[in-house]
Amino acid sequence: MRRISIFGATGSIGQNTLDLIGRDREAYQIVALTGGQNVAQLAADAKRFNAELAVTADPARLADLRSALAGTGIEAAAGPSALLDAASRSADWVMSCIVGSAGLAPGLRALEQGASLALANKESMVCAGPLMLATARAHDATILPVDSEHSAVFQALIGEDIATVERVIITASGGAFRDWPLADLAKATPEQAAQHPNWDMGQRITIDSASMFNKALELIETKEFFQIDPSRIEAVVHPESMIHALVGFTDGALMAHVGPPDMRHAIGFALHYPDRKSLPVERLDLVALGQFTFRSADETRWPALRLARGVMATGGLSGAVFNAAKERALDGFIDKRIGFQQIASVVEEVLSRVSAQQGHIDADITLDNVMNADHLARVRADEIMTELEG
DSSP: EEEEEEETOOOOOOOHHHHHHHTGGGGEEEEEEEEEHHHHHHHHHHHHHOSSSESSSSSHHHHHHHHHHOOOOOEEEEEEHHHHHHSSSOOOOEEEEOSSGGGGHHHHHHHHHOOOOOOOEEHHHHHHHHHHHHHHTTTTEEEEEEEEEHHHHEEEEEOGGGGOOOOOOOOOOTTTTTSSSGGGGGGHHHHHHOOOOOOOOOOHHHHHHHHHHHHHHHHHHHHHHHHHGGGGEEEEEOTTEEEEEEEETTTHHHHHHHHOOOTTHHHHHHTTTSSSOOOOOOOHHHHHHOOOEEEEEETOHHHHHHHHHHHHHHHHHHHHHHHHHHHHHHHHHHHHHTTTTTHHHHHHHHHHHHSSTTTTTTTTTOOHHHHHHHHHHHHHHHHHHHHOOO
């Protein structure tokens, strides 16, 4: 029986992971489930799967969680230290799907235990890719990508020599505004940005899809995870979201990963790796689909892609600054402090101001330094948004 922990269990990735595990209950023992505000869902899942531990990231919700779990024998805990304690518990496979930089420390702690880390938290590789990979090597742990794009690349590379890879093409849906006139984007609202044409995801990641910051993070993650030169990483808009990534080889061949827009495929591949097992996902009817289409990923419409190129060229802690600035700018857009197109403007200005402060971008990539860069970027983002409001 495999011991499983899920960090971010109440989100869409976590719920899809539990869906797959629930189809083969006897094969798994749930060690820890963690969540945020939705303690009712967290408690319900902990009871359903007889978890050893349930953790809410919000200490203010601990009493609610304990009440919901009363009499079950399931431990309840709360806060960042409890998340790290949960990640320290022995597990064979850990799903990391906490949103944002908050997922970095638990993911590192799980790797230190030698677990296989299924990584849906792209921010971990963006902020601290070298640290993640070094920690995995030091503890004989494995990192398995769960973003659909990186799972696709990972699968395309099985049995291949990375030296023969000529390019990696990451596809993007284009998000809610892919067909909007460029002039209309300044008036876009958070509610409009949160309506994805293809995927059923949470509010924040759906808005990131509309701004293409989600794809910008994935470009950086591709560079860090697969150690591919940035000049060989491309992004194209593929509205159907059926081709998740393509890998081009030196002989001119392109290997594409094609599948329905269902995260259970990438989750299931990581869950069963190195085996491939049957999954409850749609089987594509290519004749019914008719055709696949592609468009250029216009960096005027989506300046996040241009900013990602700069981050990959700069390296160091620029990824941590980029991600933190994006998270705060996204908060500002959701709170209607700034407009949609100002998200990228805020991030670019944060990168400029932090880069001008010697000793931040070029510091060693340690957890403390990443967290310091993250904090500084958030402070600068708040300053810039206040300036824009004034």
